[in-house]
Amino acid sequence: MNSLTEYLSNNAHWNELTATIQNGSVPGAIGVEIRSGWQNELMISLARRILCEHGNACGECKSCHSWVEDTHPDLLIAGEPDTPAPVDECRRKSSDLPMSPVVSTRRLLVFFAPEKMSPGAVNSLLKITEEPPPHGHILYLMSKAAILSTLRSRLWMLSFSLEEIITPVQPPVNQNSWINWLKEVEKYDADDWYAAAHGYAAWLSQNSDVAKAAQLQQLAETAMLTHLSAPMWSDLLFLHLRGEYPFEHVFDDFRQTPLPGVDSAGRRK
Numbered sequence: 001m002n003s004l005t006e007y008l009s010n011n012a013h014w015n016e017l018t019a020t021i022q023n024g025s026v027p028g029a030i031g032v033e034i035r036s037g038w039q040n041e042l043m044i045s046l047a048r049r050i051l052c053e054h055g056n057a058c059g060e061c062k063s064c065h066s067w068v069e070d071t072h073p074d075l076l077i078a079g080e081p082d083t084p085a086p087v088d089e090c091r092r093k094s095s096d097l098p099m100s101p102v103v104s105t106r107r108l109l110v111f112f113a114p115e116k117m118s119p120g121a122v123n124s125l126l127k128i129t130e131e132p133p134p135h136g137h138i139l140y141l142m143s144k145a146a147i148l149s150t151l152r153s154r155l156w157m158l159s160f161s162l163e164e165i166i167t168p169v170q171p172p173v174n175q176n177s178w179i180n181w182l183k184e185v186e187k188y189d190a191d192d193w194y195a196a197a198h199g200y201a202a203w204l205s206q207n208s209d210v211a212k213a214a215q216l217q218q219l220a221e222t223a224m225l226t227h228l229s230a231p232m233w234s235d236l237l238f239l240h241l242r243g244e245y246p247f248e249h250v251f252d253d254f255r256q257t258p259l260p261g262v263d264s265a266g267r268r269k
């Protein structure tokens with residue numbers, strides 16, 4: 001079990017929501033405030049429950065069998081963590097929501113980053129959020145719940161702070177523990193790395209290395225935004241935790257990695 005799954009299973013607000021879904025009374029519109037690195041995982045966890053015939057991600061019903069990795073014919077997604085979809089795409093997906101479910105008894109439409117949408121874009125979603133179509137449900141995922149109160153008041157709202165989720169982890173201390181670490185991290189994906197970087201940062205700040213902790217947190221956020229590959233995460237954390245790689249150079253390397261929609265010189269395409 002990773003740290004997010006473990007944290008959620010012990011969270012009363014999460015358990016209340018998932019029990020409600022299992023009882024068959026899925027809220028029309030849900031909002032979740034959580035750091036961007038966890039949003040995809042949380043979205044899939046909720047979508048698997050909402051689209052399941054039994055409301056509990058049973059793994060056995062027709063709808064549960066229709067998942068292909070993280071895609072499902074009744075799951076519509078607009079945007080990605082920290083990046084809202086353009087207004088016309090939001091409108092198009094909203095008009096797809098009322099269509100009959102393909103395999104499930106419901107359809108779910110996910111909007112990322114409503115806190116970064118223009119007021120006009122948010123206003124265009126108020127009506128469908130207030131009154132989703134029959135079988136239609138909406139999920140908003142945001143890093144900060146700084147959204148219009150007119151939207152917020154229509155949502156079953158949950159807020160999770162990263163500090164609550166992260167368990168402090170001591171970085172390896174000697175040659176043997178580094179060798180074990182390298183074996184252990186072979187199967188890590190980017191989300192595991194994100195959690196690990198914040199876990200080490202939490203331990204470092206508890207143990208008075210606040211500067212190194214802050215650098216690690218910054219590293220983790222930047223790495224998620226640049227979609228860093230797992231092997232690069234591994235190299236960066238290894239070198240940074242061992243102090244063999246000057247922190248400034250980490251960001252030189254990032255600057256050479258173009259962000260989505262930006263060319264290598266940092267200009268918007």
Ligand SMILES: [Zn+2]
Pocket residue numbers: 051052053054055056057058059060061062063064
């Ligand atoms: Zn199921």
